[in-house]
Amino acid sequence: xxxINVVEAKGTARPKRVIDRLGLAMRASxxxxxxxxxxxxxxxxVGVIQDDRFFLRLGTEALIFAGxxxxxxxxxxxxxxxxxxxxxxxxxxxxxxxxxLKEVPSFWAAMAAALVVALVIGFLAGLIANRVRxxxxxxxxxxxxxxAARAVYNTRSLGASDGLIGVPVVPIDLGVxxxxxxxxxxxxxxTLGFIVVLYAVxxxxxxxxxxxxxxxxxxxxxxxxxxxxxxxNLRLSAYxxxxxxxxxxxxxxxxxxxxxxxxxxxxxxxxxxxxxxVIGGVGTLAGALYGxxxxxxxxSVIGSLTEHHLIVIGxxxxxxxxxxxxxxxxxxxxLIERMLRGGKR
Amino acid sequence: MFSIDQLQVHYGLSHIIQGVxxxxxxxxxxxxxxxNGVGKTTLxxxxxxxxxxxxxxxxxxxxxxxxLTADKVCHHGVGFVPEDRxxxxxxxxxxxxxLGLMQRKGRSRAEQNREIELIYExxxxxxxxxxQAGTTLSGxxxxxxxxxxxxxxxxxxxxxxxxSEGLAPMIVADIFAIIKEMKAAGTIILLVEQNVDGALGVxxxxxxxxxxxxxxxGNAKDAVDRARLMDVxxxx
Numbered sequence: 091x092x093x094i095n096v097v098e099a100k101g102t103a104r105p106k107r108v109i110d111r112l113g114l115a116m117r118a119s120x121x122x123x124x125x126x127x128x129x130x131x132x133x134x135x136v137g138v139i140q141d142d143r144f145f146l147r148l149g150t151e152a153l154i155f156a157g158x159x160x161x162x163x164x165x166x167x168x169x170x171x172x173x174x175x176x177x178x179x180x181x182x183x184x185x186x187x188x189x190x191l192k193e194v195p196s197f198w199a200a201m202a203a204a205l206v207v208a209l210v211i212g213f214l215a216g217l218i219a220n221r222v223r224x225x226x227x228x229x230x231x232x233x234x235x236x237x238a239a240r241a242v243y244n245t246r247s248l249g250a251s252d253g254l255i256g257v258p259v260v261p262i263d264l265g266v267x268x269x270x271x272x273x274x275x276x277x278x279x280x281t282l283g284f285i286v287v288l289y290a291v292x293x294x295x296x297x298x299x300x301x302x303x304x305x306x307x308x309x310x311x312x313x314x315x316x317x318x319x320x321x322x323n324l325r326l327s328a329y330x331x332x333x334x335x336x337x338x339x340x341x342x343x344x345x346x347x348x349x350x351x352x353x354x355x356x357x358x359x360x361x362x363x364x365x366x367x368v369i370g371g372v373g374t375l376a377g378a379l380y381g382x383x384x385x386x387x388x389x390s391v392i393g394s395l396t397e398h399h400l401i402v403i404g405x406x407x408x409x410x411x412x413x414x415x416x417x418x419x420x421x422x423x424x425l426i427e428r429m430l431r432g433g434k435r
Numbered sequence: 436m437f438s439i440d441q442l443q444v445h446y447g448l449s450h451i452i453q454g455v456x457x458x459x460x461x462x463x464x465x466x467x468x469x470x471n472g473v474g475k476t477t478l479x480x481x482x483x484x485x486x487x488x489x490x491x492x493x494x495x496x497x498x499x500x501x502x503l504t505a506d507k508v509c510h511h512g513v514g515f516v517p518e519d520r521x522x523x524x525x526x527x528x529x530x531x532x533x534l535g536l537m538q539r540k541g542r543s544r545a546e547q548n549r550e551i552e553l554i555y556e557x558x559x560x561x562x563x564x565x566x567q568a569g570t571t572l573s574g575x576x577x578x579x580x581x582x583x584x585x586x587x588x589x590x591x592x593x594x595x596x597x598x599s600e601g602l603a604p605m606i607v608a609d610i611f612a613i614i615k616e617m618k619a620a621g622t623i624i625l626l627v628e629q630n631v632d633g634a635l636g637v638x639x640x641x642x643x644x645x646x647x648x649x650x651x652x653g654n655a656k657d658a659v660d661r662a663r664l665m666d667v668x669x670x671x
Contacts, residue, residue, distance in 0.1 A: 302530045303537075306523040313521040315505030316483055316514075318537035318588065 116297050118426035119376040122419070123289055126379050130282050138275045146274035148390055149383075150346050153281045156382025157288055157339025158359070159366035160375060161332040166364070167373025168296055169328040170308035172228045174360050175235030178215070179208055179333040181355030183340030185242065188254045188350045197262045197271070197345070204341035205334060212333025216326045223311075232357065239355035253351030257344040271345040281342055285379065288335055293375055295331065304328055365407045371419025380418055436460055436496060437592050437623045443490030444474070444481050444647075451477045453647040454491070459640075461591070464614065464624040466638035466655060468631060468668050474647040475627045476518060479594045482625065483515040484508035495592055509538050514585030518596040518627075522569040522577050528561055531569040531580055538588025547587075554583045557616075575606030582613050592623045599630045611637050631668065635661060643667045 130149070137146040158180045165171040183204040190200040219230045242248050249255070259272040262280055269276040295301060307314050307324055314321055344350045353359065362385060370381025385403065392399040414420055437459045444452035451474045459465045467475050480486045482493055484505035493500040500508050509515075514535075523531055532554065536547045555562035558579050564572060569580060578598055585593055595614065599607040607630065614637050618624060628634035635641065638655040643664055651667050653660025 299533060302526055303534060305525050306534055309523045309525060310521055312485070313517070313523070314534075316485070316509055316517075317534050317584070318506055318509040318540075319534075320504075320506045 113297070114427050114430060115374075115423065116293060117430055118423045119293065119374055119419075121426050121430070122376040122422065123286065123379060126376070126383075127282065127286060130278075134275055134278055134282075137278070143274045146278045147346065148386065150274070150278045150281045151343075152383045152386035153278070153285045153379075154339050154342050154346065155363070155366065155386055156379045157285050157342075158336050158363045159370065159378035159382045160285070160288060160292060161336035161339070162363045163367045163370075163372065163375055163378045164292060164296070164328060164332045164335065166367060167375070168301060168304045168308065169325060170311075171325065171328070172225075172364070173219075173231040173332070174228045174357065174364070175231035175233070176332065176336050176363050177355050177357070177359035178231075178235035178238050179212060179336035180340035180343075180359060180363075181235075181242070181350075181352070182207055182211060182238065183337030184343040184350045184354050185248060185254070186337075187341035188257045188344035189248075191257050191260055191344060192254070195258045195260050197260050200260070200345075201338060201341055204337045208334045208337030209330060212330040212337075213326070216329035216333070220322060220325045220329060232360070235355060235357065235360055239352055242355055243352040249351075251352060253349055253353075254344070255349040257348045257350070259348075260345060277346060281346075284342065285339070288338065289375055289379065292331075292335065296375070300327070365403065367417075368407065369410050369417055371417030371423070374417070374419040374423060376423075377417050377419040384418075436494075438494045439478075439482070439491065440494070441491040442478070442481060442488055442493065442501075444477055444486055445489045446477075446486075451647050452481060452488075455642075455644070455647070455649055456491075457642050457649070457652075459592075459623045459625070461621045461623055462618055463640065464618050464626055464638045464655075466631075466634045466641035467625060467627045467644065468634070468641055468664060469644035470668060473644040475644055476596055477647075478644070479515065479517075479596050479625065479627060482508075482592075483513060483594055485515075509588070510540065512539075512589075512591035513594065514538060514588050514590030514592070515594045516578075516581045516585055516596060516598065518600065522572070522580060524568070524570045526569055527566050528569050528572065528580060529565040532561070532565075532584055532587060535584035535587040538585065538590065550587045550589075554587060557613075558583055575602045575609070578602060578606070578610055579613070582610065586613075586617065590622060592625070593617055594625050596627045597629060598626075599628060599633060607633060631664070635664075 133149060134146065158176060162173060162176050165173045186204045186207045187200040190203045215234050219227055219234065222230055243251055259270060262269040262271060269280045271277050296304065303314065303319055303324055307321060311321055340354065343354065366381035366385045367378055369384060370377025388403060389399060392402045410417060439455055439457045442452050442455045455478060457465065467478065469475050477486060481488050482500065484503050484507065488501045491501065495511055495513065498511055500511060500513065532551060560576055561580060561583060572580060598610045611633055614624060614626065626634055626638060635655045641653055641655050641664060642649050643651040651663060653664060
């Protein structure tokens, strides 16, 4: 939502547009997401022309992990909570989706189940995690994800260490068209639309008074209760929202890959999501999308050259923290903001 | 009616507030004075629910406030302007102001907007800067914003800690004028202030603290009481 106020300029009857600093930043993020969508559409068109499967599926995976990064950004960027266990909800969504799809091959049933499970588990885990702050919150979220990962790893009915295979191809009925989950271009475009919708929902919510209070909470948690807000409820709401975003993104994973494995719940998944957000730009939402693509592509490209690709990603992460502390968006977004202001600083 | 009865507050083993009692009626401004470190701010924080009381009672219009969390205390009609103003960075003036609306529930959107407009009418400088980041305001404007933020909640009790600290005399006069308006609206005000003369100008009664206990109470308009207060807090 863009907040534009029209006021009278001093000494003249001509109205001067004054744009809210925060609204401008969010508007710049929208522009960057629009550019992201255009680039993705061009990518899809090239993929279709060249009858590509590999890169379209890699792009789809990047978008799915961007959804996970979006959930981390809600917590880290807007509430100041570093979750090292967001893979819990991503993996949970993936497993729930896989189990449902194997029983009832319905896209909407799988997504609804992933949503409900994320709401319930997110609420319960949020009650536990939000009892502590700072590094302890990070450790508790890490612990919760590890417990879930170990439980899945040892559950034979969930495929144990092998995971669940044989997730069927599902038709995604969108009313006007039906997309098959095994169609590289079709599922890529669907995932793109889905992640953009998740972005839009997050952007809308975080641009409402709810988002403003979260920002206040991040800035000064002590002061917020004296204005009548329950910090526990606010943190819990943000946590559940992030859980839902991660779970819905994860629910798409078995549709793409046809299987799920316990690795989806491991720390590497959570850690990669945090790295994605830091590279993209914390608290920008758009950065999660760009970071998701950059990290997935780098992992794939560098991984095809050397098995030590994690070293490169680690170095990239360190370089970003040192030289671009606000991530890629910290460089790009101010340029867009300046453009939106008509070139004025 | 607001009352504190034999309030005790500990920070670990340190006994900070040692049996403070006070009373205030609607529309009364109570000055709380004392040297640094005697427990003035801790007293405010205890009333606001920021620190827990280890004994005694805090009551506003018959409702006990001690033991409640800060958000619940706020919902009972207590507004707190802390010492350092605490303007939220990253939020505009208007967003900072609107955060205060939650203090009083049950108002329609139109009523809330009207409340904000009233503040802007009263403080046009905030209106001019409504889209500006709150932390870019001058110290005096930030103090006004902090006061305005509790005013939109229409508190029955306002806790105002060191409002004139570091401000120019002209701005201080504005701040005290706002306190007078709140008083006229029937708000009970507990005012902690180092600017004793200025505070006595708006206060009805005062309490002087020493080592966490009340050592003197008096009428703010009474010359003898004021002289005794100056002796106690050694401000001459």
